[in-house]
Amino acid sequence: MFDRKALKELEKRRKEWENSNYIPLKxxxxxxxxxxxxxxxxxxxxxxxxxxxxxxxxxxxxxxPGEYPYLRGIHSTMYRGKIWTMRQFAGFxxxxxTNERYKYLLAHGETGLSVAFDYPTLYGYDTDHPLARGxxxxxxxxxxxxxxxxxxxxxxxxxxITTSMTINGPAPVVWAFYIANADxxxxxxxxxxxxxxxxxLKEYIAQKSFIFPPAPSMRLTVDTFEFGYKEVPRWNTISIxxxxxxxxGSTAVQELAFTLADGFAYVKAAMERGLEIDRFAPRLSFFxxxxxxxxxxxxxxxxxxxxxxxxxxxxxxxxxxxLFMRFHTQTAGVSLTAQQPEINIVRVAIQALAAVLxxxxxxxxxxxxxxxxxxSEKAVRIALRTQQIIAEETGVTSTVDPLGGSxxxxxxxxxxxxxxxxxxxxxxxxxxxxxxxxxxxxxxEIAEASxxxxxxLEEGKRTMVGVNKYVMEENLDxxxxxxxxKGEEIQLNRLKKLRAERDQTKxxxxxxxxxxxxxxxxxxxxxxxxxVHAYNTLGETCGVLREVxxxxxxxxxx
Amino acid sequence: xxxxxxxxxxxxxxxxxxxxxxxxxxxLRDAGMEVIYTGLHQxxxxxxxxxxxxxxxxxxxxxxxxxHMTLFTDIAELLKERGMGDVLVxxxxxxxxxxxxxxxxxxxxxxxxxxxxMDEIITFIKENVKG
Numbered sequence: 001m002f003d004r005k006a007l008k009e010l011e012k013r014r015k016e017w018e019n020s021n022y023i024p025l026k027x028x029x030x031x032x033x034x035x036x037x038x039x040x041x042x043x044x045x046x047x048x049x050x051x052x053x054x055x056x057x058x059x060x061x062x063x064x065p066g067e068y069p070y071l072r073g074i075h076s077t078m079y080r081g082k083i084w085t086m087r088q089f090a091g092f093x094x095x096x097x098t099n100e101r102y103k104y105l106l107a108h109g110e111t112g113l114s115v116a117f118d119y120p121t122l123y124g125y126d127t128d129h130p131l132a133r134g135x136x137x138x139x140x141x142x143x144x145x146x147x148x149x150x151x152x153x154x155x156x157x158x159x160x161i162t163t164s165m166t167i168n169g170p171a172p173v174v175w176a177f178y179i180a181n182a183d184x185x186x187x188x189x190x191x192x193x194x195x196x197x198x199x200x201l202k203e204y205i206a207q208k209s210f211i212f213p214p215a216p217s218m219r220l221t222v223d224t225f226e227f228g229y230k231e232v233p234r235w236n237t238i239s240i241x242x243x244x245x246x247x248x249g250s251t252a253v254q255e256l257a258f259t260l261a262d263g264f265a266y267v268k269a270a271m272e273r274g275l276e277i278d279r280f281a282p283r284l285s286f287f288x289x290x291x292x293x294x295x296x297x298x299x300x301x302x303x304x305x306x307x308x309x310x311x312x313x314x315x316x317x318x319x320x321x322x323l324f325m326r327f328h329t330q331t332a333g334v335s336l337t338a339q340q341p342e343i344n345i346v347r348v349a350i351q352a353l354a355a356v357l358x359x360x361x362x363x364x365x366x367x368x369x370x371x372x373x374x375x376s377e378k379a380v381r382i383a384l385r386t387q388q389i390i391a392e393e394t395g396v397t398s399t400v401d402p403l404g405g406s407x408x409x410x411x412x413x414x415x416x417x418x419x420x421x422x423x424x425x426x427x428x429x430x431x432x433x434x435x436x437x438x439x440x441x442x443x444x445e446i447a448e449a450s451x452x453x454x455x456x457l458e459e460g461k462r463t464m465v466g467v468n469k470y471v472m473e474e475n476l477d478x479x480x481x482x483x484x485x486k487g488e489e490i491q492l493n494r495l496k497k498l499r500a501e502r503d504q505t506k507x508x509x510x511x512x513x514x515x516x517x518x519x520x521x522x523x524x525x526x527x528x529x530x531x532v533h534a535y536n537t538l539g540e541t542c543g544v545l546r547e548v549x550x551x552x553x554x555x556x557x558x
Numbered sequence: 559x560x561x562x563x564x565x566x567x568x569x570x571x572x573x574x575x576x577x578x579x580x581x582x583x584x585x586l587r588d589a590g591m592e593v594i595y596t597g598l599h600q601x602x603x604x605x606x607x608x609x610x611x612x613x614x615x616x617x618x619x620x621x622x623x624x625x626h627m628t629l630f631t632d633i634a635e636l637l638k639e640r641g642m643g644d645v646l647v648x649x650x651x652x653x654x655x656x657x658x659x660x661x662x663x664x665x666x667x668x669x670x671x672x673x674x675x676m677d678e679i680i681t682f683i684k685e686n687v688k689g
């Protein structure tokens with residue numbers, strides 16, 4: 001980007017600056033540390049100059065937003081055209097309580113919905129399953145059947161609002177609940193927009209709500225890809241997620257590398273099944289974390305877009321929509337402190353700003369009380385207002401990729417891309433993502449990074465305000481969420497009633513047909529839809545798949 | 559030679575958040591204890607069975623889903639039933655202050671919330687384990 005002669009002169013001047021200016025000043029200030037490292041233990045220099053990005057070709061490596069390799073953003077107009085979707089992840093207790101929360105959020109300016117399910121639902125169990133003991137409605141809403149889904153979206157126009165659902169192992173069944181609810185209202189499937197997380201690879205790696213072994217899991221995922229582009233074309237059939245990898249303790253570089261490796265693994269699996277890349281790839285979406293190290297996060301999103309575009313091109317994708325990476329961001333839950341919870345508002349604001357400067361398509365801002373409980377109404381309202389302030393007061397939306405061209409940011413973007421590539425090579429040496437999971441590679445890398453960080457925190461090398469520095473005695477004085485104590489009983493009665501009232505012969509027949517489809521190699525989605533339309537529950541439908549596919553047991557690594 | 563403290567780190571229930579459990583397991587091992595990790599998705603019965611088989615001195619429970627009132631107390635009850643009442647049981651996770659007295663009453667001797675240092679946990683175990 002710069003001519004050689006100018007760079008040479010610059011390098012000379014930079015050295016002079018360092019020797020005559022920086023070093024003497026540093027020596028007079030012994031409190032200046034010798035080394036500065038970011039959260040991935042990458043050493044950061046005191047200053048970056050054109051030298052650090054001198055070998056870049058602007059048109060090839062950086063280019064314009066909306067153009068390959070999409071480093072600067074996926075659209076030419078970005079937030080001038082459309083602000084990101086403000087999508088707060090929410091769910092607790094019964095479908096009724098969560099439905100009220102959704103209406104509250106929409107009334108306060110939220111622009112998309114995002115469903116958090118409770119643990120039994122995440123594992124494909126109904127509320128009355130023995131393993132559901134104690135877990136009803138705790139981490140999200142309990143959805144055991146189409147009936148619950150009907151209540152969850154009562155009076156919410158699913159043909160006009162998009163919904164994201166964090167569901168993985170049982171994703172095809174829960175998606176079927178959503179589609180069946182729309183079917184019953186006479187809404188055409190082509191009008192439905194939203195996302196199912198449906199990313200099982202990162203479940204084995206980090207989030208751990210897996211059900212089936214890798215091979216049948218990948219088959220179900222590809223079933224949803226195919227069903228999606230044929231029947232529900234506006235639906236994102238996967239959200240390939242780094243969020244949970246990061247929450248489990250990875251570095252930003254690991255989050256970037258492992259997530260993209262997973263992404264390419266899905267693409268290859270679908271192509272091996274004979275699906276055309278430009279038919280399914282436009283509906284692949286991503287999900288990243290927004291953590292504390294501001295510039296590293298922004299660099300991560302930018303690097304992700306470029307790696308994805310280049311990789312997809314190599315795999316034969318041609319449509320822009322197959323090449324550019326769309327992603328959702330959530331601020332880092334793990335960075336929140338139970339101590340002095342109000343200061344989490346500040347952390348979240350900075351993290352959210354990084355996501356916006358990195359070009360996110362949708363955003364969840366965490367609530368200040370999330371290290372203590374599920375968010376209260378007030379806490380979630382402040383979190384939403386934080387996004388609205390960034391969108392409408394700060395002016396950062398006026399220009400596309402406003403930090404692009406920063407010597408530091410461009411250097412860091414390149415550096416993260418290189419490190420991700422090195423991880424790709426290591427994953428290849430295992431024979432791909434699934435063998436690397438089975439050998440515990442990702443799990444070990446993450447455990448190592450999270451332990452190292454924790455030790456540095458305790459040695460005082462890292463700061464967490466309110467935890468290991470600026471600590472104070474305090475009485476908690478923010479209100480926490482209270483749930484309906486009768487919720488579990490309501491849910492159990494509803495399940496009982498559903499089982500008593502449905503056409504049992506029709507329900508059983510649908511399950512039997514699903515079993516045969518799962519044993520063969522037909523696409524399972526139409527059969528799953530028949531099951532849920534016949535009011536088979538989540539547990540019953542997943543139960544058939546559990547019998548056919550078996551369950552995954554993970555290697556134990558710490 | 560002095561017998562090493564044997565600790566079972568357990569993840570009861572369906573909660574998949576295992577970062578804390580793994581970090582604590584590593585820290586206890588580095589502090590010279592013998593650590594057995596159950597892995598995820600353990601019922602109360604499974605945790606107690608493993609504790610008996612492995613003849614542990616300490617059980618460390620980790621749960622971030624909010625189901626601790628049910629699952630921690632289930633485990634404490636079961637231990638008493640099986641005559642394992644002298645095993646030191648501690649727990650950690652997202653546990654509201656108001657739940658702590660009832661958990662302690664049920665027999666969970668130490669509760670460690672977010673932000674607890676590894677040293678604090680190690681010291682607590684060393685001071686409270688029955689030799």
